[in-house]
Amino acid sequence: MRKLIILIATAMIATIGIKAQPVPGADENIPFLMTFGSDSETEWGDDNFIQIIFFAVPTDYNQPLYIRVFDPEVGGKNDEMNGSWNTKTRFSIYGGNGACSNKDAQKINENGSYDSGTLIATKTFGTDAAYDNAWYTFGPINPSEGELLPEFGGRIFKLIVEGMSGDDGNMYRLFMSRKKDENLKIEGGVAFYFKYKFRLYDVGTEISHIYPYIDNKVISLKQSNFDWDNDGIIRIISVAKNGELMKVSNNNEWKSSEHKVVDAEKNTSWDIQMIKSKARPLKNNNVVIYLENQYGELMPFYSVPIGGIPKYKYSIGVKPKAK
Numbered sequence: 359m360r361k362l363i364i365l366i367a368t369a370m371i372a373t374i375g376i377k378a379q380p381v382p383g384a385d386e387n388i389p390f391l392m393t394f395g396s397d398s399e400t401e402w403g404d405d406n407f408i409q410i411i412f413f414a415v416p417t418d419y420n421q422p423l424y425i426r427v428f429d430p431e432v433g434g435k436n437d438e439m440n441g442s443w444n445t446k447t448r449f450s451i452y453g454g455n456g457a458c459s460n461k462d463a464q465k466i467n468e469n470g471s472y473d474s475g476t477l478i479a480t481k482t483f484g485t486d487a488a489y490d491n492a493w494y495t496f497g498p499i500n501p502s503e504g505e506l507l508p509e510f511g512g513r514i515f516k517l518i519v520e521g522m523s524g525d526d527g528n529m530y531r532l533f534m535s536r537k538k539d540e541n542l543k544i545e546g547g548v549a550f551y552f553k554y555k556f557r558l559y560d561v562g563t564e565i566s567h568i569y570p571y572i573d574n575k576v577i578s579l580k581q582s583n584f585d586w587d588n589d590g591i592i593r594i595i596s597v598a599k600n601g602e603l604m605k606v607s608n609n610n611e612w613k614s615s616e617h618k619v620v621d622a623e624k625n626t627s628w629d630i631q632m633i634k635s636k637a638r639p640l641k642n643n644n645v646v647i648y649l650e651n652q653y654g655e656l657m658p659f660y661s662v663p664i665g666g667i668p669k670y671k672y673s674i675g676v677k678p679k680a681k
């Protein structure tokens with residue numbers, strides 16, 4: 359049975375993988391990932407100056423792959439200046455045993471052996487006009503160097519982004535590519551993460567999304583978000599939920615809320631929508647969010663929704679009257 363579930367999950371990841379390699383994903387509608395320098399105050403929106411992103415490569419892919427970073431440096435366009443530019447950010451790619459399966463790599467507070475696995479490539483960026491508003495490419499990487507974890511979609515690579523020093527905000531985007539100099543997706547590839555740090559759009563008309571997959575064992579989900587600055591609402595759309603609200607944090611604080619899973623939601627994705635305040639949309643709003651199941655385990659969410667974007671079904675969502 360477990361094998362069957364893995365096969366189904368792999369097949370679903372394969373079908374959604376077509377547009378899965380940009381991070382943030384196209385369906386997430388998030389402008390940039392974000393990591394601040396380690397000397398920053400957390401009230402700029404980054405709670406601990408580390409971001410971890412995983413990439414899954416299907417086991418039948420045997421060509422070189424590349425992990426590309428848009429605007430890896432901190433300066434010029436896109437980034438957030440605090441005083442003067444003085445920030446260094448290190449990007450490191452890991453594969454091999456433990457890269458993803460080591461539980462320290464799947465925790466909220468990155469400490470312990472979160473850098474588990476085998477280091478494949480690393481580069482530290484300061485301010486660098488050559489990579490401002492432009493791509494830097496890691497690779498070629500041999501796909502066999504990834505950690506084999508079929509339940510996560512194949513061979514897994516881990517990208518750790520660390521703010522090493524300074525106090526500015528690094529904005530960047532990622533792409534797992536078949537080519538060195540352009541973004542060409544790997545069929546069936548996907549990205550996933552256990553904790554996500556990013557920039558919201560500046561305008562109040564944009565809706566950003568994350569898509570956790572609700573597997574059979576999840577009966578309740580607890581979300582925690584940081585430094586949302588009360589910028590609008592966060593709500594759940596699923597086959598059975600039509601806008602259930604999640605608690606939203608203010609400046610430099612965490613807020614959590616717990617949400618029950620109903621049977622109809624098992625083996626579907628949730629669409630967690632982040633709807634900015636139309637009345638007073640904040641500029642440069644950096645935020646953090648993560649999700650836990652009822653065991654306190656972090657739940658991965660995917661760069662595209664597994665099984666597609668869920669739509670509310672009136673017949674499921676309407677609760678029968680109590681007798």
Ligand SMILES: [Ca+2]
Nearest residue numbers: 440441442444
């Ligand atoms: Ca600075």
Ligand SMILES: [Ca+2]
Nearest residue numbers: 433434435490
């Ligand atoms: Ca820049």
Ligand SMILES: [Ca+2]
Nearest residue numbers: 429430431529
């Ligand atoms: Ca940048």
Ligand SMILES: [Ca+2]
Nearest residue numbers: 403585643644
């Ligand atoms: Ca913020």
